[in-house]
Amino acid sequence: MIQIKELSHHFELGKKGQKTILPVLKGITMEVGKGEIVSVVGKSGSGKSTLLNLISGFIRPTEGEIRIDSELVSDLSEAKFADFRLEHIGFIFQSFQLIPSMTAYQNIELPLTLKGEDEKKRKEIVNRILEKVGLEDFQDHYPSELSGGQQQRVSIARALVLEPTLILADEPTGSLDSETEAEILEIIQKLNRELGITFLIITHDEEVAQIGNRTISIKDGRIMEGVTAV
Amino acid sequence: MRYKDKYRFIRQNIKKNRARTFMTILATAMGCAFLIVLASVGYGLQQSVVKETLEDQVVTQIQVHAKEVDGNFEAITIEDIEKLEKVEHVKAVTRRNQLGQIPIYTLDNYKAETMAVSAHYPSEVASGLELSEGRLPENPNEVVVGYHFSDKLFIDSAENVYDEETNEVKEEFRFKGNVMDQTITMTVKQDEEGKVKEEIQLTIVGVLEKPGREWMIDQDVYISQEVFEQIETFTGSVGGVIAAEPDQMETGHLEIFDLVNVYADNLEAVQGIVETLKEENYATYSVVSEMEQINTLFTIAKAGLILVGTIALIIASIGIYNTMTMAVTERAPDIGIMKAIGANPKTIKQIFLLESSYIGIIGAVIGTIVAYATSVLVNIGLPMILEMAFGEEMPEGLQFSSIPLSLVLIAVTICLVVTILSGMRPAKRATQIDVLKAMRREI
Numbered sequence: 001m002i003q004i005k006e007l008s009h010h011f012e013l014g015k016k017g018q019k020t021i022l023p024v025l026k027g028i029t030m031e032v033g034k035g036e037i038v039s040v041v042g043k044s045g046s047g048k049s050t051l052l053n054l055i056s057g058f059i060r061p062t063e064g065e066i067r068i069d070s071e072l073v074s075d076l077s078e079a080k081f082a083d084f085r086l087e088h089i090g091f092i093f094q095s096f097q098l099i100p101s102m103t104a105y106q107n108i109e110l111p112l113t114l115k116g117e118d119e120k121k122r123k124e125i126v127n128r129i130l131e132k133v134g135l136e137d138f139q140d141h142y143p144s145e146l147s148g149g150q151q152q153r154v155s156i157a158r159a160l161v162l163e164p165t166l167i168l169a170d171e172p173t174g175s176l177d178s179e180t181e182a183e184i185l186e187i188i189q190k191l192n193r194e195l196g197i198t199f200l201i202i203t204h205d206e207e208v209a210q211i212g213n214r215t216i217s218i219k220d221g222r223i224m225e226g227v228t229a230v
Numbered sequence: 231m232r233y234k235d236k237y238r239f240i241r242q243n244i245k246k247n248r249a250r251t252f253m254t255i256l257a258t259a260m261g262c263a264f265l266i267v268l269a270s271v272g273y274g275l276q277q278s279v280v281k282e283t284l285e286d287q288v289v290t291q292i293q294v295h296a297k298e299v300d301g302n303f304e305a306i307t308i309e310d311i312e313k314l315e316k317v318e319h320v321k322a323v324t325r326r327n328q329l330g331q332i333p334i335y336t337l338d339n340y341k342a343e344t345m346a347v348s349a350h351y352p353s354e355v356a357s358g359l360e361l362s363e364g365r366l367p368e369n370p371n372e373v374v375v376g377y378h379f380s381d382k383l384f385i386d387s388a389e390n391v392y393d394e395e396t397n398e399v400k401e402e403f404r405f406k407g408n409v410m411d412q413t414i415t416m417t418v419k420q421d422e423e424g425k426v427k428e429e430i431q432l433t434i435v436g437v438l439e440k441p442g443r444e445w446m447i448d449q450d451v452y453i454s455q456e457v458f459e460q461i462e463t464f465t466g467s468v469g470g471v472i473a474a475e476p477d478q479m480e481t482g483h484l485e486i487f488d489l490v491n492v493y494a495d496n497l498e499a500v501q502g503i504v505e506t507l508k509e510e511n512y513a514t515y516s517v518v519s520e521m522e523q524i525n526t527l528f529t530i531a532k533a534g535l536i537l538v539g540t541i542a543l544i545i546a547s548i549g550i551y552n553t554m555t556m557a558v559t560e561r562a563p564d565i566g567i568m569k570a571i572g573a574n575p576k577t578i579k580q581i582f583l584l585e586s587s588y589i590g591i592i593g594a595v596i597g598t599i600v601a602y603a604t605s606v607l608v609n610i611g612l613p614m615i616l617e618m619a620f621g622e623e624m625p626e627g628l629q630f631s632s633i634p635l636s637l638v639l640i641a642v643t644i645c646l647v648v649t650i651l652s653g654m655r656p657a658k659r660a661t662q663i664d665v666l667k668a669m670r671r672e673i
Contacts, residue, residue, distance in 0.1 A: 056570070058665045082572050082575065083572065086571065086572025086574075087572070089572075091570060097566075114231050114572055114577065
């Protein structure tokens with residue numbers, strides 16, 4: 001599903017002429033198989049979020065290549081990567097990233113709208129997904145009217161509407177209490193089991209990492225040997 | 231993404247900032263209205279001038295005054311007429327000669343003094359001459375008279391026959407009957423004092439139709455070529471002029487014409503005929519040529535007015551730029567989320583460009599309505615104000631402001647172009663928003 005080869009990335013800090021290079025990822029090579037749940041763990045500043053941002057195409061690698069579904073995405077233009085994201089990747093963010101002026105229904109509908117689906121089809125899909133995540137009664141609520149768990153379920157529903165083969169989750173339970181966290185993790189496992197969706201979960205929480213088939217540990221921009229299998 | 235959904239997005243966004251959007255639309259509407267009203271003055275005055283000019287003259291008519299030969303202007307001869315008749319798209323060439331003196335006509339105890347004109351009837355008929363009653367002359371002593379000829383007749387013995395105000399024959403002295411089939415006596419003089427006179431009996435067989443304009447008066451008597459020549463022989467001068475000195479007399483009739491008009495078979499052909507005649511050194515005048523000059527002048531004036539009006543729109547566009555820049559900044563987190571889940575930069579750009587176009591369209595529509603209302607008010611109010619201020623009555627049908635569809639289209643196009651251009655940079659900025667910074671609310 002995901003093949004990463006010799007992936008390196010650094011940030012340039014400071015003003016022009018006085019720039020300092022901050023290496024974040026140093027020659028990462030890894031693979032995520034189809035239908036797997038892979039957790040990437042590491043301390044703050046280890047480079048795990050940068051890895052996710054590179055896979056997502058939000059930033060471009062300094063070196064190395066990333067393939068998703070055999071497509072060399074690290075070489076795609078911004079516009080083509082956007083189209084690729086819409087078609088193949090779903091996102092779950094720690095802070096949910098819902099559009100505050102849109103209702104739960106509209107937030108979930110957004111990827112379908114961007115894809116250009118007609119209203120009838122959108123309604124059918126969104127209603128089905130709302131049922132799946134148990135939010136039928138909250139579809140007209142705005143994010144500010146929903147609890148953290150409900151917001152994350154909206155976020156998961158949004159990630160699911162276009163039936164992606166891969167979902168990238170960045171600290172999906174980071175803003176939730178333990179009870180809600182368990183609920184969300186259960187949903188992720190259920191989706192993996194029933195729909196065969198591949199999950200790459202970035203977390204610093206060992207408990208969250210436990211739901212994965214594998215855990216990849218990152219330290220100082222490198223994968224720690226011997227801790228990738230669960 | 232479908233246009234319907236983009237439009238839904240825009241409406242949602244506008245709803246969030248109603249006051250700001252309203253003010254921006256208002257500025258655009260004012261700019262658009264200013265442009266239209268300003269240019270409408272050019273259109274209105276052009277329309278009035280053109281209307282006035284066209285109403286006074288026959289549009290397919292080309293007056294041929296003379297022919298230039300070696301720097302001198304010579305009268306039009308029968309050879310010229312034959313040549314003119316052969317020009318492509320010429321329907322008719324009328325030629326008239328005005329008698330060089332004003333004869334006196336008597337009908338029973340009524341008399342009148344009015345011009346006599348010799349006309350060539352076949353060409354007159356071909357040019358569109360029509361009678362209100364009777365028929366065209368068939369023999370030399372038959373004549374047709376102008377529609378108002380009978381108004382000129384008054385009782386011979388009466389005094390103070392003319393009304394001082396209107397300068398027309400007073401009602402009580404006027405001829406009340408019908409001049410049709412009446413025999414009139416035309417008296418022409420050989421000298422100023424009228425010592426030697428000749429009387430010619432003429433029968434009125436037709437009356438010309440009423441002139442097209444209310445104020446036009448046709449009181450002439452249209453005599454035959456033979457009668458005209460008879461008068462020339464009597465006076466011993468060309469055109470029947472009363473010569474000051476006997477030795478200035480030139481006897482014999484010359485085949486030249488005072489009033490020569492060429493009629494085109496359609497309006498579009500007029501300019502081509504004028505060009506041909508110019509090449510042949512004929513001095514011409516046509517209302518179409520005059521129209522071209524008038525239209526050129528007004529086109530320049532209108533272009534200038536539109537340019538000035540556009541400046542107002544450019545000022546309004548600063549407001550649009552500001553509104554759109556603020557909108558992009560405010561919506562940066564939403565844009566970041568949309569980009570993260572797969573919104574194409576092109577889609578983001580289109581949404582913002584559509585939003586600025588939306589402001590432009592609404593502004594243009596409101597501006598056009600306001601401009602139409604202003605135009606109506608100006609056309610009603612300004613003549614009243616000017617009449618009150620200067621005490622002069624404005625010409626009938628004078629239009630200060632006119633808004634044709636073409637002006638609306640020009641204004642709306644300019645408005646749209648200006649608003650789209652002003653939305654370009656903010657829209658581009660929206661596409662360049664960094665997803666991560668936007669999602670972290672760092673923008």
